[in-house]
Each structure stands twice: as C-alpha cells, then as structure tokens.
Amino acid sequence: EPEVTQTPSHQVTQMGQEVILRCVPISNHLYFYWYRQILGQKVEFLVSFYNNEISEKSEIFDDQFSVERPDGSNFTLKIRSTKLEDSAMYFCASGGASGSRTDTQYFGPGTRLTVL
Amino acid sequence: GNSVTQMEGPVTLSEEAFLTINCTYTATGYPSLFWYVQYPGEGLQLLLKATKADDKGSNKGFEATYRKETTSFHLEKGSVQVSDSAVYFCALKAGSSGDKLTFGTGTRLAVRP
Numbered sequence: 001e002p003e004v005t006q007t008p009s010h011q012v013t014q015m016g017q018e019v020i021l022r023c024v025p026i027s028n029h030l031y032f033y034w035y036r037q038i039l040g041q042k043v044e045f046l047v048s049f050y051n052n053e054i055s056e057k058s059e060i061f062d063d064q065f066s067v068e069r070p071d072g073s074n075f076t077l078k079i080r081s082t083k084l085e086d087s088a089m090y091f092c093a094s095g096g097a098s099g100s101r102t103d104t105q106y107f108g109p110g111t112r113l114t115v116l
Numbered sequence: 117g118n119s120v121t122q123m124e125g126p127v128t129l130s131e132e133a134f135l136t137i138n139c140t141y142t143a144t145g146y147p148s149l150f151w152y153v154q155y156p157g158e159g160l161q162l163l164l165k166a167t168k169a170d171d172k173g174s175n176k177g178f179e180a181t182y183r184k185e186t187t188s189f190h191l192e193k194g195s196v197q198v199s200d201s202a203v204y205f206c207a208l209k210a211g212s213s214g215d216k217l218t219f220g221t222g223t224r225l226a227v228r229p
Contacts, residue, residue, distance in 0.1 A: 004159065031215065042120075043160075043205060043219035056216060091160060095215075105217060107152070107160035 002026045004108035006092050012114045013082055021077045021111045023092030031096035032075045033105060034067065036060075036088040043091065049075065050096075082115045089113075118143045118210050122220035125203075129196055130228050137191040137223045139180075139206035147210040149173075149182055149189040150217070154203045163191075163204070201227045 005024045013019050025032050034046040047057040049067055066078045075094075079086055089112050095105040123138040141147065151163040151173070164173030169184035178193045189206060206220040 006159075033216070035217070035219075040221075042221050043207075043217075045216040045218070048216060058216075093160075104162055104165070105215075106162070109157065109159040 004092055004094055004106050006090075006108035006111050008111060009109065010112045010114070012116065015084060015115055016081050019079050019082055019113065021079075021090050021092075021113070023075045023077075023108055024073055025075055025092065025094030026106055027073070029094035029096055029106070031055075031094060031105075032067075032069070033093040033095075034077045035091045035093065035107075037091070037110075038085075038088045046077075079113075082113075084115050087113055087115045118147070118208060118218045120206050120208055120218055120220035122204075122206050122223050124223070126224040126226055128226045128228065131198055132195045133227075135191070135193040135196045135200075135225065137204055137206075137225070139189045139191065139220060141187050141189065141206075141208050143187075143208055143210040143218075145210050147208040149180070150207040150209070151178070151180055151189070151191050152205040152207060152219075154205065154222070156202070160205065196225070196227045198227045198229055201225055 007022045032049040037043045047061045048055045064080050068076050089110045091110045092108040093105040119142045121140050148167045150165045152160040153163045154160050164175040166173040166182035172181045180189050180191045203222045203224045205222045207217045
C-alpha cells in the first residue's frame with residue numbers, strides 16, 4: 001500500500017541553523033501539507049501546497065519557513081534560522097488523487113526536530 | 117475560530133473493556149469530522165470519518181456518530197484489544213477554512229492484557 005515517507009526521523013540542530021525536512025508524498029496525490037506538534041500540544045496546520053504554489057498557510061508559517069517541490073516527488077519544508085520554539089514533531093501529508101479534492105489526508109510518520 | 121476538544125488521557129483499560137473517547141468541536145459551517153490513530157513509531161492513520169450530521173463512521177470495530185445538536189463525535193469500541201493501544205486524534209475539516217485539518221490534543225489509550 002502506498003504511503004507517505006519522511007526523512008530524517010529525528011533531526012538535531014543548533015539554534016540559528018537552517019534545516020530541511022523531506023517528504024515523499026503518495027505518487028498520484030496533488031495536495032501536500034505540513035503540520036507540526038509541539039510536545040504535549042495539538043497538531044497544528046502549517047501550510048498546504050497545490051499546483052506548485054502555497055494554497056493556504058497559517059500564522060505560524062512566517063518568513064522563516066518555506067516549502068518546495070523540487071523534483072516532482074519530494075516535498076520539503078525549510079526553516080531558515082531555527083529557534084528553540086521550533087522544536088516539534090513535523091508531519092507531512094498528501095491527498096487528493098486525480099484532481100479530486102477528497103477529504104482524506106494521508107500522513108507520514110513525522111520528523112522530530114530538536115533545536116538546541 | 118474552529119477548535120476540537122478531546123478528553124484528557126491517558127486512558128488505561130483492560131482487554132475487552134468498552135472504550136469511549138469524548139470529542140467535541142466548534143466550527144463555522146458544516147464540518148467533516150475525523151478520527152486519526154497513531155500507533156507507536158508510525159504516522160497518523162485515518163481511522164474513520166463522517167461528513168454530515170447523523171452519519172456514523174466505522175472501522176475496525178470503532179465507531180463515531182456525528183451529532184450536530186451536541187457538536188460531538190465521540191469514539192467508541194465495544195471490546196478493546198492490546199493492539200488498539202495508540203494515540204487517538206479527533207479532527208475537523210470545515211468548509212469555510214479550506215481543506216486544512218484542525219486537531220484535538222490526542223488521547224493516549226493503553227490496553228492491558
């Protein structure tokens with residue numbers, strides 16, 4: 001069964017460093033998402049991406065964040081200058097096969113980002 | 117704005133016990149409602165969903181009914197198994213906010229043999 005994959009599973013970085021979190025969505029999906037969960041808190045929406053552009057973003061997704069689909073298979077989240085409060089589990093999701101905007105989003109296992 | 121409230125965990129049950137995890141929501145419009153499950157070391161998996169009032173979603177013995185009058189979508193299972201031990205997330209997708217999901221905090225379930 002197709003699944004969303006994410007790498008790395010755990011990323012440790014120093015404050016101020018740039019990180020790139022990588023995701024491979026399900027191959028025929030057209031909509032891509034990033035969510036995050038700070039330890040003990042809710043899963044929060046960051047950004048959605050469709051047709052090579054951001055379709056919606058939350059107030060969390062400020063200028064330090066960017067997303068890209070560089071090669072038609074990967075979907076990346078970049079944080080330019082990490083802060084301590086960026087430490088969280090980051091989930092990638094995809095959905096919407098064949099141009100239909102279905103309700104179901106399929107999630108990856110997450111990348112745990114630790115900023116020291 | 118939209119929000120989802122889940123009961124606090126962890127919930128610890130013996131095998132074959134009855135499970136209820138409460139979920140209530142606040143949303144504009146007519147949201148779709150979801151339960152996702154996260155098994156240890158894995159991603160969020162869709163467990164069940166309901167897209168309109170009075171719909172019942174069901175899967176793997178779990179069920180939840182969309183109750184518009186009480187703005188609730190409580191998860192139930194008649195007889196839990198050790199393999200059901202996981203974190204359960206209630207979520208909504210409201211038409212007025214596009215297709216993003218709004219999640220509750222998650223409820224950890226531990227089932228003892």
